[in-house]
Amino acid sequence: MRHHRVLRVISKLLIPFIMLFALYVQFHGDFGPGGGFQAGVIMASAFILYGLIFGLENARKVAPPGVITMLVAAGVLIYAGTGYAGLLKGGNFLDYNVLAATPVGGQHLGILIIEFGVGTTVAAAMITIFFLFAGRER
Amino acid sequence: MAANLIPHLPALQVIIPLVAAPLCLLAGRTGFAWVIAFIASVAATITAAALAYLTYHDGTISYHMGGWAPPWGIEYVVDTANAFILLLVSSIATMVLIYSPASVAKEIRPGRGHLYYCMYILCLTGLLGIAITGDAFNVFVFLEVSSLSSYALIAMGGQRKALTAAFQYLVMGTIGATFFLIGVGLLYMMTGTLNMADLAKRIPEIQDSRPVLAAFAFITVGLALKAALFPLHLWLPNAYAYAPSGVSAFMAATATKVSLYVLLRFTFTIFGAEFAFGNLPLSWVLLVPAVIAMFAGSFSAMFQRDIKRMLAYSSVAQIGYITLAISLGTNAGVMAALVHIFNHGLMKAALFCAMGCIFYRIGSTRIDQMAGLGRQMPWTFAAIVAGGLSLLGVPLTAGFISKWYLVQAAMQSGLWILVVLIAVSSMLALVYVWRLVEALYFKEPNPGRETVAEAPMSMLVPTLLLAGANIYFGIDTRVPVAMAENAANLLMQGLGQ
């Protein structure tokens, strides 16, 4: 795709907005429709677009597969860690009420962190899947 | 600290292995990953034992995930029935983990060992989750967690046939899980709830409506597929035959059993025995395939040249016994089913582990390669004999106890013909077990094959422990029988009352 100037320019223009939209869907998720799953996929699509247009090598430089694999695990750990935090603060597993001073504040904080963990894992998993399929030599 | 943890045991049961999975991935090295998986699995076993003790003495424990009260939140419910399953699954997982390092070094490509343990512990998470949750949709999620990881585990088997086996299992497993999902969806549509206890309360009012009947059918078929009930067992022989040894042992002992437990839970607790066996002909729907499975599985097992495949077909037959017991729809039947779930887990784990020992030494599990091996690997041979005797149901083995309760349950229901059928099909098991023993001990070794040593200690000890458990639980039956009895009473009562 090295010679398709239109594609290269347009995708360079689009990628920041895709990422911004992903962040919006991610962090506006507790007030409107959205959440970690959707945001993760949107975020991954930015990387996948980059990989399609600029080649797998460049994409691997931007998002090293080793780091991405770490992020898959890190997201799950963020999720579980929030759950454990609820346990340590005297609530049940995944009880957000105890995370902040007020239950409502706790619910906000809890779901934000949880969805961030979900988003991280989903984005990283999608990128990993793309890398694995695209990187298969034939 | 320990006292503070007790109320959270139901959550810890699932989340300890859940957290171990990403840690295994991060560990990056096979050795580290094994240590993490092992710690998690031992912790899960201790948790399960504690839960079993608590539920047996103090009754059902309910845990509200995230502090949301049921029926709105996800509730984990532990009673003796699922504590029994939790204990079986986690202790077998631990045994097989002790066994794994040597077989992983031999069978899994270098550099992928940590992925193996990651998937293994994730599979354990899924199975424990299925057993512990009190939420119908949550069952589906954990079902898929355990299934997806087991597809990946099977595909890690060395031969290329492992790939087609995993693919076949993936297609059939997904159809089964989706059927289950349809059933749960129809129930939700009619009742507006996903909590099992709440479902049990609301279903009787609308139990003759068509969506509920359809839901029951979809759930039963979906779970039968997952449990490999004849004729939906086609994925099982290849999956078990080509999976890595540790995976075969773990899955044969636990995966289908957990699906059968869910079947018990849905049939007896949620729909109620009255509905399933009184209004609907579930008895016949399960009984006929179960009897065919007992014979077809055993006949197919006789003609297999690969012993892992033979054991897999034998599993189909054994699942037939369990389903037969369920199909009686009586207290004694459920109890026999639970006892056999436990005992069959023990025997298949021991036998598949022993096959792994043989594979470790000769790189094959084909019967013609094994001639005379019993004299070179006496301890492995002893484990096979103990497991085989238990499979036959010889007195003083665990298998005898299951057959005993099974026959009693059949007699109580007045179905003498079943007693005859059980006896005859046990004779069939004698044929294939004898074939194995004969090849191992009474045939002269192939001249081409080198003399091999006994399997390494790390594989031998768990194999012998599992084989020993078959003998131990054949003599001292108090624990499994008491728990199964208690669990059967509980299941028959239903949650709704």
Next chain:
Amino acid sequence: MLQAILDHYNYWIAILLMMIGLYTVVARGNLVKKLVGLNIFQTSVFLLYITMGKVTGGTAPILDDRFTVYSNPLPHVLILTAIVVGVATTALGLALVVRIRESYGTIEEDELDLLDGET
């Protein structure tokens, strides 16, 4: 009769897709086509759930003073989970197909059976 069918068009679509999907899984020998069928089959169940959440006259379930009737958000959330499971299944299935193709050189079921029979 016709009205009865039209009133429940969502169920008919779900049933139709379900049958198409299941048939594709059973009848096609190509492993990728089988996965496509599996996906259609799963999608039909997703649709069944999602249409279940619709409440007549209800709006999107975001709290607001102007509305009193909301659609049921729970089926959507459940199906989001099921979709993720479906994505994972498809990815794993395709990964298996890639590896099958690499080691057998074909992804047609009948040819695979032939190759397996020889070994």
